[in-house]
Amino acid sequence: GAVVSQHPSWVICKSGTSVKIECRSLDFQATTMFWYRQFPKQSLMLMATSNEGSKATYEQGVEKDKFLINHASLTLSTLTVTSAHPEDSSFYICSAREGDRGRTAKNIQYFGAGTRLSVL
Amino acid sequence: GENVEQHPSTLSVQEGDSAVIKCTYSDSASNYFPWYKQELGKRPQLIIDIRSNVGEKKDQRIAVTLNKTAKHFSLHITETQPEDSAVYFCAASMSGTYKYIFGTGTRLKVLA
Numbered sequence: 001g002a003v004v005s006q007h008p009s010w011v012i013c014k015s016g017t018s019v020k021i022e023c024r025s026l027d028f029q030a031t032t033m034f035w036y037r038q039f040p041k042q043s044l045m046l047m048a049t050s051n052e053g054s055k056a057t058y059e060q061g062v063e064k065d066k067f068l069i070n071h072a073s074l075t076l077s078t079l080t081v082t083s084a085h086p087e088d089s090s091f092y093i094c095s096a097r098e099g100d101r102g103r104t105a106k107n108i109q110y111f112g113a114g115t116r117l118s119v120l
Numbered sequence: 121g122e123n124v125e126q127h128p129s130t131l132s133v134q135e136g137d138s139a140v141i142k143c144t145y146s147d148s149a150s151n152y153f154p155w156y157k158q159e160l161g162k163r164p165q166l167i168i169d170i171r172s173n174v175g176e177k178k179d180q181r182i183a184v185t186l187n188k189t190a191k192h193f194s195l196h197i198t199e200t201q202p203e204d205s206a207v208y209f210c211a212a213s214m215s216g217t218y219k220y221i222f223g224t225g226t227r228l229k230v231l232a
Contacts (some may be wrong), residue, residue: 044209093164108213114163
């Protein structure tokens with residue numbers, strides 16, 4: 001149980017285009033989803049917290065107009081990298097937590113497999 | 121905001137030896153501390169966690185200790201095996217936001 005699916009796993013795009021990444025909780029309802037960015041051999045840096053039905057909360061230094069987050073349902077959150085540039089190339093990982101009334105512990109985050117974005 | 125420091129950044133041990141990874145956090149309001157293992161190209165997997173009302177927790181070869189006063193917590197792996205080789209991340213979290221602030225990671229190599 002507690003599986004998080006992330007799609008696509010790898011995407012290459014041209015500079016200036018937008019890319020959408022999906023994060024789905026497959027067997028539980030995710031009250032909260034989180035988006036992280038991970039540079040090679042570095043830690044996971046929290047970008048934003050996404051709550052179902054409300055606006056995402058972005059961490060300091062993360063451009064909300066650049067990284068659009070939508071959490072339209074309890075099982076799906078999307079991250080759109082708008083007008084992508086080579087410096088946006090990175091590994092993006094989502095995670096999800098079930099919530100206070102779920103069967104899983106409310107603190108635990110379950111991670112997707114990540115999306116490797118390469119912007120040419 | 122919360123800041124988590126993790127040491128060492130790399131650790132090599134002989135198979136069968138123990139490995140210890142240490143983390144410190146800054147925000148005394150943090151009350152949940154998970155440890156994740158990430159193998160190359162794969163998703164982080166929770167291996168053990170501890171809450172602030174507990175000082176120690178053990179699960180087979182893995183244990184975590186927490187010192188709230190000093191604001192540090194440690195991961196202990198005993199009888200290490202080659203398959204323990206991975207990057208380990210500690211994190212600190214608090215009720216309310218539930219967001220994780222991760223440490224910088226420790227690359228563990230278990231030499232056969």
